[in-house]
Amino acid sequence: MKTKIGLIIVLFIAVISIPGFSLESGAKKYESYLHYLQGIIFLRNNEIAKAQYELEKTIDFDKNAAPAYKELISIYINIGNVSKAQMLAKRLKNISENQDTKMFLGGYYVYAGDTTSAITQYEEILKKSPDNIDSILMLAGIYSEINPEKSLNFWDKFISYKPDSSEAYLRKSVVQRKLKLLEDAKKSLIKAIEIKPDDLLTHVALSEIYQDEQQYALAGEELYKCTVFENENYALYIRAGEMFVLANDMERAESIFKESLKVSKDDPLVYYWLGLLYESRKDWGKAVEYMEKSISGKPDVTSFLKLSYFYTQKNDSKKAIKALERAQKFDPKSPEIQFFLGLGYLDKKQRSKSIKHLKKALELNPELVDAYYYLGTIYEQNNKIDESIKCFITLLQYDPKNAVAMNYLGYTMADRNMNLDESEELIKKALAQDPENGAYLDSLGWVYFKKGKYAEAKAEILKASEKVKDPVIFEHLGDIEEVLGNIESAIENYKKAIFFTPQSKILKKKIKKLEKKINSK
Known part of the structure; x- marks a missing residue:
């Protein structure tokens, strides 16, 4: 009990000096003080509902109690009562003109999305106090979104007062990037790093600019620097390694990926990237080894497809298909897996199995145009011409500019003396996209041959023979x-x-x- 009385006395003394409260006599003023004091106690104890009640009582007794308005507005915002917060903000604006109130209202208007009113509050502060850095900072932030060019003036002004603010340089760089001022943005970030060398966000932001400029080695170096002060964050190693892969510096990438294994404790993603790295070197044995390790930690469709491809490059079609069958068990509804199984069996001349998987791929994804293509070629080779034509017609419905499909369909029909005018039209459309394609020139010549236009046929096929x-x-x-x-x-x-x-x-x-x-x- 003694503690509570002591606290009330302390708070009462503090409230006497709060702008918005006066020591006027009268029962209402006294009641207002008591309710405000009790409200603050409840707020400190996180008893929001009780605090709200006491603060509402405060402004009932004293309509000019500005501090109570501020606390209540904050409570209403936190509990989602936007309309009441808005009402009190209007009343607060009318009863208090001091700088603290303007700062508070500026923040409220920013929260409410009323940037125009927020700007008005901060600019009024700057008229009386031109060096009010809080207002300058808020205006810099607001204008960063609605008027980036203007915001740069405020960032420069803020930095003139706070030259050691790395965050200001970072936020200024964001605006400069938005305005495509990349060289200026880099200078701002480099300055921010000079001030605070161990700031992760600044290094990442600079790395992103280097990535946009396709300076991948510089991007990788910037990320790798972060591992000095973020040495447990293995995602940085991985991302840095990725950048060096893009820079085609495979030795550096390999070194960083292997370094990350110690930090990441054998993260599958690291093994995945090592697999891709050895793929780029055409070291298929190592590529298989690391992709298998990646799959053992985190199996996914992409990794299985890569593994199958690696085995294909090793001329081991049996293991390539086995990898796809493992993938099928992992995700039986993946159209990509069914498609590549179809290609795998086609490579082994097992056409019935190939047809089965290609059809399954199309059941799962009717827009998988490559499946129509290979299915159409198998049907054509098996002399099932009607089925083949249907596949290519469907393919062209999904991909009407597919020159390869147009040529194949046109040649298939022409070779069998079917729809020669349509065949000619299809092949000419393919040639319009690729006029120097020897296969297409041969197809057009063959249509002419079937039409009895032997001179035209010879001319086209002679051109084809020069190219292929x-x-x-x-x-x-x-x-x-x-x-x-x-x-x-x-x-x-x-x-x-x-x-x-x-x-x-x-x-x-x-x-x-x-x-x-x-x-x-």
């Missing part, structure tokens, strides 16, 4: 020359084709037939 040395192109030239009656030229082109495919019975048969024709003359 391919047995199909030479065989097409041979067929055209034969139709044109140029038997020796036809034989010459068939022989060029058979050089690439010496086991081709069809080419051997064509050569034999034409040689017999020459000998019979």
Whole structure:
């Protein structure tokens, strides 16, 4: 009991000096003081509801008790009663014109999103006190969002009063980045680092600018510096290592990643990045080793797909498919896994399994255009032309500018004397995107051949043969020359084709037939 009385006396003495309270006589003033004192006690004890009641009583007895208004506004904001806070702020503005009240109201208006009113309060303070650094700081912050150019003047003014404020230089750099003043932003950050070398945010901000400029080595160095004072934060090592990978400084990246293993205690992400690093070196054995370690700690679809790819590069298709099957157990609903399983089995010439997985991929993601492409090629090679055409038509509905698909579909139909006008149109659209593509030129020539336009066909396929040395192109030239009656030229082109495919019975048969024709003359 004695303690409480003592506290009340102390608070009472303090309140006497608070702007907004006076020592006027009268019962109401006395009651107001007591309620305010009790409200402050409740606030200190975190009894918000009781404090609210006492402070509301305070302003009932004394309509000019500015300190009580401030406490109540803060309470209303914290409990979400925005309308009451707004009402009291209006009343407070009318009853108190001192600098402390203006600072308080400025902060309230910032919270309420009324930047115009906040600016008014701070500017009124600066008219009377031009060196009020709190107002300068608040205006710098507000203008950073609504008028970045103007905010720089306030940041410079604030820094003139507080030249050792690293935070001010950091916040100024944010505005400079927003205005694309990257060189100025770097200077501000370098100055901030001079003042406070162990500030993580400043180093990270400078690193981000270097990243934007694609100066990845500098970005990595800036992040690595942070490991001196943040040596347990292994994310910094990882990010720094990533930057050196992008800078193509693989030795430095490897060194940092391996250093991070001691800090991260074998974090799977570090092993993942080491796997990618050895991928860049085409060291597939090491790439597999580290990706397996990454998966053992944190299996995910991306890591399994990478592992499968690494095995493919080692010419170990069995283990590549096994990695994908492990991935399938981990995530059976991943369309990417089904797609790559389809490709894996296609590589092993197991077309039925390939079709099964490609179809499953499309069930899971009907917009996976590459699956339509490979499914269409398998159907075409199995002479299921209707199914193949359907796949390519669907693909082009999702990706109407896919030149590869347009060419494949156009050639497939032309080779079978189907829809020759449509075939020609498709192939010409593909050539419009890639006019120098030898395969597309050959396809157009083949359409002309099927239409009986032999001169046009020869011209296009000759252009194709200059760009691509391919047995199909030479065989097409041979067929055209034969139709044109140029038997020796036809034989010459068939022989060029058979050089690439010496086991081709069809080419051997064509050569034999034409040689017999020459000998019979």
